[in-house]
Amino acid sequence: MSSRTLGRSAGVTNPRGPAGGAGRKPPATQRVFGKNPLGALLSAPYLLFVALVFAYPLIFAVYMSLHDYFFSAPGATVDRPFVGIDNYVEALTDPEVLRSFLNVGVFLIINVPLTVVLSIVLATALNRVVHLRAFLRVSFYVPYVTASVAVVGVWLFMFSGGGLINTVLGPIAPDPSWLINPTLAMPTIALFVTWKQLGFFILLYLAALQNVPNELYESASTDGAGPVRSFFSVTVPGVRPATVLVLVLATITGANLFTEPYLLTGGGGPNGASTSPVFLMYQQGLQQGKPGFAAAIGVVLVIVVLIIALLQNRFAGGKEQ
């Protein structure tokens, strides 16, 4: 902590390094590209990538959301009038849109904590496993790399009315069944996504666990801490940066939920109970030819996700952030 502060102070005191005199004007190339032009050059491809693949579509989405926009053939003369915030007003007063945000909220409340807890626990366990380590790691990772279309088929088989789960549950099986039950459809999807993505998040935690010094566990043990105490006092704080990353990534991917409502519940069913904002964007923007309205939903979603990510970073990141 103190060395970091010292470093910052040093940087402020002598920003141009030993060669930089306070009264001398730096050369033009340095003014444009900074002290290390090679660094700017090396980072340029990624900056370009970010600009083209992330920033440009986002700015264009904002532009679309402010117009009565629709996709047209090149050269076609079409009218796309500026409509101000009409699309936003329509989106924020549309019960279907609000329902979709509520649905995805339910999804995130289940999915994100479950993902964090399961992945950190399983990663810790996998980190200590001696036998079958590779097999177990691959087993958790397989669902993540398997196409959703394929695993959705398995889950449909398991969670259908006459499927495996209901057969096991017998008389206590829910009626209507999981995926056509308005109350259970979204939690079932949240469970599915948690299971499917767990392998990736376990991998992040496994990487983070390698950076937790063994000495800390030894010290904890010397102080009389058992495995549970060590987990909460050493492992959890030790992988905090990974936890923030998992929280943010799980929130972002969860907020972009599309494939599962599209395939698992047959188009956001039952009765819109599993419609997500992104699925609604697909319906409105691509199927119904209203990309301006869809873009407004998308921009609202981006803002909501950014706020959540900010809060996660603020509260889960701790002082190190």
Add this chain to the structure above:
Amino acid sequence: MQRRTRIAATATAAVALLALTACSGGGGGGGGASDAVSARGDITIWYSNNEQEVAWGKAMVEAWNAENPDEQVTGQEIPAGKSSEEVIGAAITAGTAPCLVFNTAPSAVGQFQKQGGLVDLASFEDGASYIEERSGESAAQYEAPDGGYFQMPWKSNPVMIFYNKDMFATAGLDPENPELSTYDDFLATSRTLVESGAAPFAINPAPTSEFFQTQFDFLPLFAAETGGMGLVEDGKATFAGDEGIAVAEFWKTLYDEGLSGREQYQGDAFADGEAAMAIVGPWAVSVYQDAVNWGAVPVPTSDGTAPEDTYTFSDAKNVGLYSACENQATAWDVLKFATSEEQDGQLLELTGQMPLRANLPDTYPDYFEANPAYTQFGDQAARTVEVPAGSNTVEMLQDLRDAYTRAVISGEGDLEEALTAAAEKVDALAEEG
């Protein structure tokens, strides 16, 4: 810090420039469009990717190319995507649409037209007359609301009730003359099928929320009940009236009594023996012929309608001539060639789908004599109803579907109120045009 600011400022400026460049794109005149109408040369066409239509498409292209060495056609299957409509829509936006697509859904035509992606076939000298002469009275359903033809009515798959004769026999029902013409008969037959254990479900249309599913449960029966009325007539939704409510009540009874499944079946319920009946068109004949001992009857109505008077949904697929085409004169000639009496006969022979041609049974008497299973579909093809025209078709169908899944399939809320609310939304969309 300063360097960061500079880089950020540079990146922001670049992005803003890109955005502005993009924002200014897409406008302008359609220079060269008039030249394209009279231009001739090689063209590309897309056709559907099912085995039978691929065989027809290849044969048609081969026949054209043999006679027209200077105007060669390249045929290919429509690229894979979530749906053909989305692939075509993306191709229109990118300017990469082919000249002709032999798989253009009528529900998507309004949007394609709004995108500036389609050529008005009536702009060709013999365009309107050719379409009207070939398709007869049916052609009117494919005319754009503001005039012109942005699609060539090509083929239909008039939807009927397929039933499994073996299951009917197992249930003690007459497999040759099943009682399925009135709602009461249909429900009684359905109850017998399920209660006897002959089939888990009587009929099992997809209970999912996609807009197009409306075309395979509510719409065919609504067309039959109303004697050929569309979902929207004269700019007003028609489905919230007595006939629409009767149709919805009929389906609701099937779901409420467990005669139809509320859960999506993975696979083909009819072929797998999960349901004793299905509501499909003649494309299914070749699919079911070896799997099911089937029969077919017209869709039911509340009081029972004679087969020769029963209407249904067309499930048509048409042909669009796309504005990205550089040799539109050739494309129009290919389109006429592909929809000629000879090629329509080939289509019928290879696919069993009904060309949207007036007097179909009289035009191909030999085919229907040799293939009696298709005769009733050939007859039914003369009485079909299409989805509403215009750029809001999909949204209209989605609004109806949302009300239907809630009030009919799930049985939530008041059915009449749900249909009325959907009709009000559709009215507003119809007013937009």
